[in-house]
Amino acid sequence: xxxxxxxxxxxxxxxxxxEPYTKxxxxxxxxxxxxxxxxxxxxxxxxxxxxxxxxxxxRRGTCGRCAIMIDDEPRLACMFTLTGNHSFAPLSGFxxxxxxxxxKQEAYAKFVVSNHTIKTLAPDGVLKQIESxxxxxxxxxxxxxxxxxxxxxxxxxxxxxxKWGRFAGPGAMQEIYLRHIDGQDRSNRLEQAVxxxxxxxxxxxxxxxxxxxxxxxxxxxKEMMDEAERAGMKxxxxxxxxxxxx
Amino acid sequence: xxxxLSRRKFIKGSVLFGAAAATTAAMATTVGATxxxxxxxxxxxxxxxxxxxxxVATMQFASGDLSYVVxxxxxIVVGGGMSGLNATRVANDNGASVILVDKGPVGHSGNSGVxxxxxxxxxxxNKDDGVSIANFFAIDCMGIMNQEQARxxxxxxxxxxxxxxxxxxxxxFQRDDDNKVVGNDVEGMAATHNALYKQSAQMLTKRGIPxxxxxxxxDILLDDKxxxxxxxxxxxxxxxxxxxxxxxTILCTGGYHWATGKTGGSPESTGEGHYALLKRGYAFxxxxxxxxxxxxxxxxxxxxxxxxxxxxxxxxxxxxxxIHKRMLNKDGVSYTLGFFDDPSKQDLSAFQGALIATAKEFxxxxxTSGDGSNNGIYFNLKGLQDEPNSQSYPSYKGLMRFxxxxxxxxxxxxxxxxxxxYSSAGVPAQNPQTCEHEIPGLYPIFVALSAGxxxxxxxxxxxxxxxxxxxxxxxxxxPAFSPDDxxxxxxxxxxxxxxxxxxxxxxxxxxxxRRIQRAFYKGQDFMKSEDGMKTMLAELERIQKEDLPKMxxxxxxxxxxxxxxxxxxxxxxxxxxxxxxxxAMARKESRSPFFRSDYPKMDNTNFLCYLWVSVNKNGVWxxxxxxxxxxxxPRSEIMRLLDDSDPKYDISVPNKSV
Ligand SMILES: Cc1cc2nc3c(=O)[nH]c(=O)nc-3n(C[C@H](O)[C@H](O)[C@H](O)COP(=O)(O)OP(=O)(O)OC[C@H]3O[C@@H](n4cnc5c(N)ncnc54)[C@H](O)[C@@H]3O)c2cc1C
Ligand code: SF4
Ligand code: SF4
Ligand code: FES
Numbered sequence: 040x041x042x043x044x045x046x047x048x049x050x051x052x053x054x055x056x057x058e059p060y061t062k063x064x065x066x067x068x069x070x071x072x073x074x075x076x077x078x079x080x081x082x083x084x085x086x087x088x089x090x091x092x093x094x095x096x097x098r099r100g101t102c103g104r105c106a107i108m109i110d111d112e113p114r115l116a117c118m119f120t121l122t123g124n125h126s127f128a129p130l131s132g133f134x135x136x137x138x139x140x141x142x143k144q145e146a147y148a149k150f151v152v153s154n155h156t157i158k159t160l161a162p163d164g165v166l167k168q169i170e171s172x173x174x175x176x177x178x179x180x181x182x183x184x185x186x187x188x189x190x191x192x193x194x195x196x197x198x199x200x201x202k203w204g205r206f207a208g209p210g211a212m213q214e215i216y217l218r219h220i221d222g223q224d225r226s227n228r229l230e231q232a233v234x235x236x237x238x239x240x241x242x243x244x245x246x247x248x249x250x251x252x253x254x255x256x257x258x259x260x261k262e263m264m265d266e267a268e269r270a271g272m273k274x275x276x277x278x279x280x281x282x283x284x285x
Numbered sequence: 286x287x288x289x290l291s292r293r294k295f296i297k298g299s300v301l302f303g304a305a306a307a308t309t310a311a312m313a314t315t316v317g318a319t320x321x322x323x324x325x326x327x328x329x330x331x332x333x334x335x336x337x338x339x340x341v342a343t344m345q346f347a348s349g350d351l352s353y354v355v356x357x358x359x360x361i362v363v364g365g366g367m368s369g370l371n372a373t374r375v376a377n378d379n380g381a382s383v384i385l386v387d388k389g390p391v392g393h394s395g396n397s398g399v400x401x402x403x404x405x406x407x408x409x410x411n412k413d414d415g416v417s418i419a420n421f422f423a424i425d426c427m428g429i430m431n432q433e434q435a436r437x438x439x440x441x442x443x444x445x446x447x448x449x450x451x452x453x454x455x456x457x458f459q460r461d462d463d464n465k466v467v468g469n470d471v472e473g474m475a476a477t478h479n480a481l482y483k484q485s486a487q488m489l490t491k492r493g494i495p496x497x498x499x500x501x502x503x504d505i506l507l508d509d510k511x512x513x514x515x516x517x518x519x520x521x522x523x524x525x526x527x528x529x530x531x532x533x534t535i536l537c538t539g540g541y542h543w544a545t546g547k548t549g550g551s552p553e554s555t556g557e558g559h560y561a562l563l564k565r566g567y568a569f570x571x572x573x574x575x576x577x578x579x580x581x582x583x584x585x586x587x588x589x590x591x592x593x594x595x596x597x598x599x600x601x602x603x604x605x606x607x608i609h610k611r612m613l614n615k616d617g618v619s620y621t622l623g624f625f626d627d628p629s630k631q632d633l634s635a636f637q638g639a640l641i642a643t644a645k646e647f648x649x650x651x652x653t654s655g656d657g658s659n660n661g662i663y664f665n666l667k668g669l670q671d672e673p674n675s676q677s678y679p680s681y682k683g684l685m686r687f688x689x690x691x692x693x694x695x696x697x698x699x700x701x702x703x704x705x706x707y708s709s710a711g712v713p714a715q716n717p718q719t720c721e722h723e724i725p726g727l728y729p730i731f732v733a734l735s736a737g738x739x740x741x742x743x744x745x746x747x748x749x750x751x752x753x754x755x756x757x758x759x760x761x762x763x764p765a766f767s768p769d770d771x772x773x774x775x776x777x778x779x780x781x782x783x784x785x786x787x788x789x790x791x792x793x794x795x796x797x798x799r800r801i802q803r804a805f806y807k808g809q810d811f812m813k814s815e816d817g818m819k820t821m822l823a824e825l826e827r828i829q830k831e832d833l834p835k836m837x838x839x840x841x842x843x844x845x846x847x848x849x850x851x852x853x854x855x856x857x858x859x860x861x862x863x864x865x866x867x868x869a870m871a872r873k874e875s876r877s878p879f880f881r882s883d884y885p886k887m888d889n890t891n892f893l894c895y896l897w898v899s900v901n902k903n904g905v906w907x908x909x910x911x912x913x914x915x916x917x918x919p920r921s922e923i924m925r926l927l928d929d930s931d932p933k934y935d936i937s938v939p940n941k942s943v
Binding site: 052055074076086092096099102118119120137138143151175178179180182185186217218251 | 389390392393394395398399400402448449452453454455456457458459460461462463464465466467479481483484485487488490491522523551552553674679683684686687688690691692693694795839840842843844845846847848
C-alpha cells in the first residue's frame with residue numbers, strides 16, 4: 040500500500056464535551072478506493088477508527104448535506120478529492136451540534152423569507168416559454184442551488200463584518216435574483232434585494248468561489264447592486280459604511 | 286460587536302449549541318428532563334422555527350417509565366420527500382392541521398433529496414379519465430399493475446395539476462431547444478425535467494407548518510379498536526422521545542432500497558414504513574421487483590465488492606428518452622436498438638426495453654466487470670455535450686460539468702456504469718380511490734413496481750391527503766394510543782445504547798447493517814438464481830438469529846449517533862430483505878425488471894399475477910398468488926400485447942444486431 044493520508048477532525052459533542060478538540064487519523068491511500076473523497080475518508084474513519092458524526096445523503100453533490108470546512112474552506116465532502124493531509128471541521132458560522140454536524144436553521148430561514156417559492160406569477164395555468172439558452176446558462180444553475188450553505192460559511196459580509204442580522208446572505212440573494220430575472224415574477228424583486236441588504240455585500244467573491252453549483256453568486260449580487268444604484272435605490276450613509284469590527 | 290461576532294466568527298467550530306445536556310449514563314431517567322430544556326426539533330431543522338398552526342397542541346407530558354413529548358394534529362405525515370411534502374401541502378390547503386415528521390432534514394432527505402432535476406411525468410393533460418395512464422402502466426409494468434390505482438393516479442393529476450403547482454411554487458422546469466417545457470406528451474403523459482423538491486420544502490416552512498426534521502419514526506400506533514392513532518419517534522439530533530398523535534397518519538417513508546447495498550438512492554430509505562405493516566402480518570405485493578437505474582462507477586463510483594462502509598456513485602443515467610442508444614456492452618457494442626426495431630411493438634418505455642436488452646447482454650456474459658461483480662455496462666459519453674437540449678440531456682450535461690469542476694475529473698468516452706436500485710417496490714393492499722390501508726386512518730404511500738416515480742408518488746399522496754383531510758373535519762376527537770406500546774418501542778430503541786460491548790463479542794450495528802446489504806446484493810443481483818437466493822436467505826436468517834442479539838453501538842451519544850440510527854434501522858432492513866427474497870424465490874420466471882438466469886422466459890400462464898408476501902407471528906413467511914386488478918386492460922389483452930412466446934422477452938435469446 041502506497042501512501043497514507045492524515046486527516047485531522049474537530050470533534051465536539053454537546054452532550055459530553057465542554058470544549059471542542061481535534062484528533063488526527065491515518066487512512067490508507069488504497070488504489071481500490073481511488074480517488075479518495077473526503078466523504079469516503081469519513082466513512083473510513085467512522086468504520087475503522089472511531090465514531091464521527093457527519094451528515095450526508097446523495098454521495099454525488101446534489102443533496103447539499105455534507106458541506107464541511109476542509110482546510111478552512113467550505114466544501115462538499117463528497118465532491119472533494121483528497122490530495123494529501125487535510126483538516127475537517129464543521130461549517131464555519133454555524134452552531135455545532137456534534138462533530139461535523141451543524142444547525143443550519145438561521146441561514147435556512149433566510150432562504151425561506153426570500154419568498155422564492157411565492158411566485159407572483161398570474162395563475163393562468165400555462166407553463167410559459169423561456170429562451171432555451173437563458174434557461175440553461177442562467178436559470179438552471181440558480182434553480183439547482185442545493186442550500187449547501189458553503190457560501191454562507193465563506194461570506195465575509197456575514198462572518199467578518201457581522202451582518203447576519205441585516206443581510207439575507209449570498210444563497211438567499213440568488214433566489215431573489217432568480218425571481219428578479221426569470222421574466223415571470225411580478226413583484227419588485229430589486230426592491231426586495233435592497234431591503235434584504237444587498238448593499239451589505241463587500242464583493243469578496245468567496246460565494247462564487249465556493250459554490251459547488253457553479254452559480255456566479257457575487258456577480259449576480261453585483262448586478263443587482265448596480266441596477267439598484269442606477270434606479271436611485273442605494274441607501275445613503277450608514278448602510279454602506281463598513282467598519283471591520285474586530 | 287461583542288458576543289455575536291465572536292460566536293459567528295469562530296471558524297473551527299467551537300460554537301456551542303445549548304441543547305441536550307444529558308449524559309449517556311443518566312440517559313433513561315433524564316430523557317424527559319432534556320426535553321424541557323430544548324425545543325423538540327431536529328437539528329438541521331428546516332422548520333423556520335415557528336409552530337404556526339395554533340390548532341396543533343404540543344408539549345404534553347405523558348406518564349410512564351420513559352418520558353416523551355406528545356404532539357397533536359389532525360394529520361401526521363411521516364416522511365418529507367416528494368410524497369410527504371405533497372400530502373402535507375394538500376392537507377394544509379384543505380384546512381386540516383398537519384405535522385410533518387422526517388428522519389433527515391426536510392428538503393434534503395430521502396430519495397427526493399438525492400435527486401437533482403428529476404423527470405416528472407405528469408398526466409394532467411389526460412383527457413380520457415385516466416384510461417390511457419392505466420394502459421401505459423399496465424404494459425410498462427409488464428402486466429403487474431393495479432390498474433384501478435393507476436387510473437386514479439391519472440385522475441389525481443388532472444385534478445391537482447402537478448406541473449402548474451410545482452412551477453408556481455418556485456421551481457423552473459427545463460426549457461428545451463424550442464423554448465418550451467414539454468419534452469414529450471404521449472397520450473396525456475408529459476415528461477418534464479428538472480423538478481426539484483427543495484422549493485416545496487421552503488414553501489411549507491413558509492406556511493408555518495410544524496416540521497420535525499431528524500425525527501425517526503420507530504413504529505405506528507393504534508387505538509384499542511385497531512385504528513391508526515399516530516406514531517412514536519426518536520429525535521436523532523438529541524435522542525429525545527416523541528409521540529405524534531393524529532386522527533390520520535400518512536406514511537410517506539419512501540423505499541427500503543438502502544438494504545439492497547447497491548443503490549443510488551438514499552441512506553434514509555430503510556423501510557420503517559414497510560416494517561410497521563409487515564411485522565403486523567400485513568401482506569405486500571411487488572417486493573420481488575427491483576427498481577433499476579445505471580450509475581457511473583468511476584471516478585468515485587461505488588464498489589460493492591469492497592469492504593466499504595457505504596457506497597459512492599458518480600452520475601446516474603436514468604434511461605429515459607433515447608439515451609439508451611449510448612449503452613454499450615463490454616465489447617463496446619451498442620445493443621438496445623435491436624429491441625426497439627419493430628415500430629408496431631414499441632409499447633414498452635425506453636426504460637423497460639433497455640433493461641430487457643441489458644439482461645440479454647448479461648445472460649450472454651457481455652457485461653463489463655470492472656468492479657469484479659460482472660454487472661456493469663458502458664455509457665458512451667462521446668459527443669454527449671452536443672446532444673440537443675431536450676429529454677434529460679441538460680441534466681446529464683449539468684451533472685458532468687459539476688463533477689468535472691468540483692473533482693477535477695474528466696470523463697472518459699466510455700464510462701462504466703453499474704446497474705443499481707434507485708428505489709424499491711412493495712405495496713400493501715389499499716383502497717384504490719383513497720390509498721387507505723386495512724388499518725383505518727392509515728395511508729401508506731409506497732411505490733408499486735416500475736411506477737417508482739414522481740408520477741405515482743404525487744398522485745397517491747394527493748389522493749391520501751384529500752381523503753384524510755375530508756374525514757378529519759367530521760371527527761371530533763383524537764384516537765387514544767396505548768402508552769404501553771410507546772414504552773416498548775422506546776425501550777427497544779434505548780436498549781441499543783445501553784448494551785455493553787464484551788471484548789470480541791459485540792458486533793457493531795454498522796457491521797450488521799453492512800452484512801444485510803452484502804447478503805442482499807449478492808442474492809438479488811441483476812441476474813438472479815435459485816442458488817444465490819438460497820444463500821441470501823440463509824445468511825439473513827443467520828444474521829437474525831446470531832448477529833442481532835450481539836448487536837451493539839460503539840458510539841453511546843444521544844446526539845447524531847450514526848451507530849444508534851443504524852441499530853434502529855436493522856429490524857426493518859431485515860424484514861424487507863426477507864420479504865424480498867421470499868417473493869423472489871417464488872417468482873420462477875423473468876419479467877422485467879426481475880431477471881433469473883434459471884428461468885429466462887416470461888411465463889404469463891403461471892406468473893401474470895401478484896405475489897403477496899407476509900410473515901406470521903411465529904416468523905413463518907408465506908407467499909400467495911393474487912389476481913391482477915385488470916379493470917381497464919383485461920388480462921387477455923395484456924397476454925396478447927406482452928406475448929410471452931415472443932423471443933424479445935426471453936433473455937436467453939441474444940439481442941438482434943443492427
Ligand atoms: C438517483 C435517482 C434518480 C431518480 N430519478 C427519477 C426521475 O427522474 N423521475 C422520477 O419520477 N423519479 C425518479 N427517482 C425516484 C424518486 O425516488 C421518487 O420519484 C421520489 O423522489 C420518491 O419520493 P418519496 O417521497 O416517496 O420518497 P423519499 O423521497 O425517499 O422520501 C421518504 C422520506 O421518508 C423519510 N423517512 C424514512 N424513514 C423514516 C422514518 N423511520 N421516520 C421518519 N421519516 C422517515 C426519509 O427521510 C425521506 O425524507 C429517482 C431516484 C433516484 C435515487
Ligand atoms: S461576495 Fe458578497 S455575498 Fe458573496 S461572500 Fe463576499 S460578501 Fe458575501
Ligand atoms: S448558492 Fe451555491 S454555495 Fe450557496 S447554498 Fe446554493 S449551492 Fe450552496
Ligand atoms: S452527500 Fe449530498 S452533497 Fe455531498
